[in-house]
Amino acid sequence: MTRITRGFHGRRRPDVDPARVPPGQYVTQDFPVLSAGPTPHGSLDTWSFTIRGQVDQPHTWTFDEFQALPRETVTRDIHCVTKWSKLDTVWTGVSLDTLLDGVETSAEYVTAFSDGGYTTNLPLEDLTGGRAWIAFSYDDEPLHPEHGGPARLLVPHLYFWKSAKWVRGLELQPEDEPGFWEGYGYHNYGDPWREQRYAGD
Amino acid sequence: MLELIEQTARTKSIVFDVPGWGRHRAGQHVDVRLTAEDGYQAQRSYSIASAPEDRHIELTVERIDDGEVSPYLADELLAGDEIELRGPIGGYFAWEEAPGMPVFLVGGGSGIVPLRAMLRHHRATDSAVPVRLLYSARSLDDVIYRDELTAADAGDVRLTLTRRQPAGWTGYGRRVDRELVAEVCWPAPERPLVYVCGPTGFVEAVAGALVSLGHEAARIRTERFGPTGGETP
Amino acid sequence: MIDNQALDGNAIAGTLAEVFGGDMTTAIGTCGHCGTRGPVAEVVVYRRAPGVVVRCRVCDGLLMVITQVRDVFCVDALGLAELQAPA
Ligand SMILES: Cc1cc2nc3c(=O)[nH]c(=O)nc-3n(C[C@H](O)[C@H](O)[C@H](O)COP(=O)(O)OP(=O)(O)OC[C@H]3O[C@@H](n4cnc5c(N)ncnc54)[C@H](O)[C@@H]3O)c2cc1C
Numbered sequence: 001m002t003r004i005t006r007g008f009h010g011r012r013r014p015d016v017d018p019a020r021v022p023p024g025q026y027v028t029q030d031f032p033v034l035s036a037g038p039t040p041h042g043s044l045d046t047w048s049f050t051i052r053g054q055v056d057q058p059h060t061w062t063f064d065e066f067q068a069l070p071r072e073t074v075t076r077d078i079h080c081v082t083k084w085s086k087l088d089t090v091w092t093g094v095s096l097d098t099l100l101d102g103v104e105t106s107a108e109y110v111t112a113f114s115d116g117g118y119t120t121n122l123p124l125e126d127l128t129g130g131r132a133w134i135a136f137s138y139d140d141e142p143l144h145p146e147h148g149g150p151a152r153l154l155v156p157h158l159y160f161w162k163s164a165k166w167v168r169g170l171e172l173q174p175e176d177e178p179g180f181w182e183g184y185g186y187h188n189y190g191d192p193w194r195e196q197r198y199a200g201d
Numbered sequence: 202m203l204e205l206i207e208q209t210a211r212t213k214s215i216v217f218d219v220p221g222w223g224r225h226r227a228g229q230h231v232d233v234r235l236t237a238e239d240g241y242q243a244q245r246s247y248s249i250a251s252a253p254e255d256r257h258i259e260l261t262v263e264r265i266d267d268g269e270v271s272p273y274l275a276d277e278l279l280a281g282d283e284i285e286l287r288g289p290i291g292g293y294f295a296w297e298e299a300p301g302m303p304v305f306l307v308g309g310g311s312g313i314v315p316l317r318a319m320l321r322h323h324r325a326t327d328s329a330v331p332v333r334l335l336y337s338a339r340s341l342d343d344v345i346y347r348d349e350l351t352a353a354d355a356g357d358v359r360l361t362l363t364r365r366q367p368a369g370w371t372g373y374g375r376r377v378d379r380e381l382v383a384e385v386c387w388p389a390p391e392r393p394l395v396y397v398c399g400p401t402g403f404v405e406a407v408a409g410a411l412v413s414l415g416h417e418a419a420r421i422r423t424e425r426f427g428p429t430g431g432e433t434p
Numbered sequence: 435m436i437d438n439q440a441l442d443g444n445a446i447a448g449t450l451a452e453v454f455g456g457d458m459t460t461a462i463g464t465c466g467h468c469g470t471r472g473p474v475a476e477v478v479v480y481r482r483a484p485g486v487v488v489r490c491r492v493c494d495g496l497l498m499v500i501t502q503v504r505d506v507f508c509v510d511a512l513g514l515a516e517l518q519a520p521a
Contacts, residue, residue, distance in 0.1 A: 002242075005235040005284055007277045010243055011269040026241055030267060036480050036487040038437045038494060081484050083241075117496075146439075161484055181484050184510060185503045198503045232448040246445060291447040292520065293459035293475035401438045423476065424444045 020077060021085055022192035028084040033146045040115040040166050047150055049134060050169035056104035063150065069094045076156035079192035091154055093135030096127040107172035111179060112153050115166040120179035122155065122162055124172065131157055134167060159190035202282045208261060208345045213275045214250060217258045219286065224253050227322035228295035228315040231288030235270060245270045248314040249289060252321035261345060263311040294424040296396065298322060303331040305386050305393045307377065307407050310338065312399025312426060313345050320356065333357040335385045337377050340365040359385055379410040389415035401425040439482065443475040446486055449500060453507045457520065466515040467495030
């Protein structure tokens with residue numbers, strides 16, 4: 001028996017174009033911090049980003065090398081499975097097209113891995129075509145550790161748990177393997193527009 | 202909801218009449234669920250501020266300015282409104298009068314709420330167990346239940362004001378650190394039962410100090426309210 | 435490293451009561467990673483996530499994950515070597 005609470009609206013923006021909001025989502029103004037473990041506080045000197053697994057040879061970038069790569073600034077809407085969406089978020093990072101350029105692979109799947117042990121799986125195809133970045137800046141500021149800094153995966157066309165915080169690399173795989181939340185009943189692909197929250201949706 | 206009582210500029214007590222309420226234990230909490238007209242829901246926990254012996258259920262909510270639920274409870278709720286409460290919840294961070302070792306309560310900010318229920322329960326049962334409260338707030342104006350805690354019959358209550366102290370202040374004026382705990386708490390060999398409640402950072406610091414002073418971890422009960430307020434009270 | 439965001443087992447007492455049918459905060463759990471034993475109330479809880487993530491206060495090891503899939507709670511407690519119900 002759910003009762004309406006008089007005068008309660010939650011922290012949501014009422015003035016949004018409904019066409020931009022996937023089913024079951026609510027637009028928020030602030031940027032909730034979601035995490036499944038302690039925020040890692042590693043040093044940038046020892047940070048690296050690696051593409052490994054089913055590749056001709058692993059590729060690794062130090063933070064300086066990474067910063068020297070061509071960068072893009074993009075404005076995207078993001079959608080969290082906990083039902084908030086945030087519109088027009090501004091990120092700067094390196095496109096995965098750039099990072100995957102020159103990587104020889106026959107893999108079709110990717111497991112992104114992070115400091116702290118978090119993983120998430122995606123089809124490799126979803127990381128290409130200007131749809132995914134390794135972002136190190138949010139709103140023109142270095143990405144705050146709470147939000148995944150020094151760098152996080154950004155795949156805005158999927159639910160935001162796919163945009164792994166504190167990302168350290170990609171493991172290219174011939175088979176699809178569920179990541180952390182996917183292993184606990186969340187949808188393997190996670191398209192917010194098809195409301196793929198849980199396995200079987 | 203029966204009545205709202207302003208405690209501090211940022212804190213209000215909300216008094217409820219809850220039909221069918223079973224008896225709670227001092228220190229327990231309830232889960233409050235709010236539902237918007239379009240079905241959107243938000244749920245948060247709030248400690249019960251009243252003693253089991255009190256006639257009504259009282260919650261005390263600190264308004265977090267950019268928060269979702271606390272500003273609603275503190276500013277929007279009106280006498281006569283109904284909200285969904287689930288509880289009482291939690292058997293660990295609870296104290297029931299029974300002969301035993303002294304009880305030391307340490308609260309930071311709104312972390313006073315469940316401890317206040319324990320103090321009221323202690324008084325209502327005429328308990329012979331020694332109880333002492335150490336309460337950390339930013340300033341005297343931020344002290345929740347100030348009149349009750351500074352009354353002549355308040356019992357053994359020690360305040361520390363971490364930001365601002367009024368002229369002539371004779372209480373403490375610093376963060377609850379190892380030295381302050383050592384000064385105020387019964388020594389470890391007396392095996393006090395300790396309850397620590399407040400923002401996560403505060404609880405970590407106080408629990409760490411207690412352990413470093415030799416208090417057994419099993420005698421220290423903690424409850425963390427989260428990042429609330431962002432800063433240590 | 436404990437985050438300021440982190441809560442403890444008291445914060446999920448309501449959820450646990452719903453799942454287990456009674457108060458679990460005084461139940462004693464044993465960490466399957468480091469062997470630490472302690473009351474469920476003292477575990478580290480991350481609730482701002484797709485599900486509830488429960489970790490060991492000593493070693494940060496994953497003890498429990500609770501998700502609510504279409505209104506049904508799913509509990510994975512593989513990280514707990516033992517869970518002793520309250521006496
Ligand atoms: C067992 C228990 C008992 C409690 N008892 C009391 C009590 O007696 N009195 C009391 O006042 N409080 C109590 N609390 C705290 C209370 O439950 C709420 O956390 C508090 O009122 C803030 O809720 P809110 O909705 O207003 O703020 P929220 O919307 O939850 O936001 C709180 C703060 O966190 C930030 N924030 C918002 N969303 C997120 C996110 N997703 N991740 C990280 N940060 C975010 C906000 O910017 C804000 O600064 C208790 C908590 C627990 C666990």
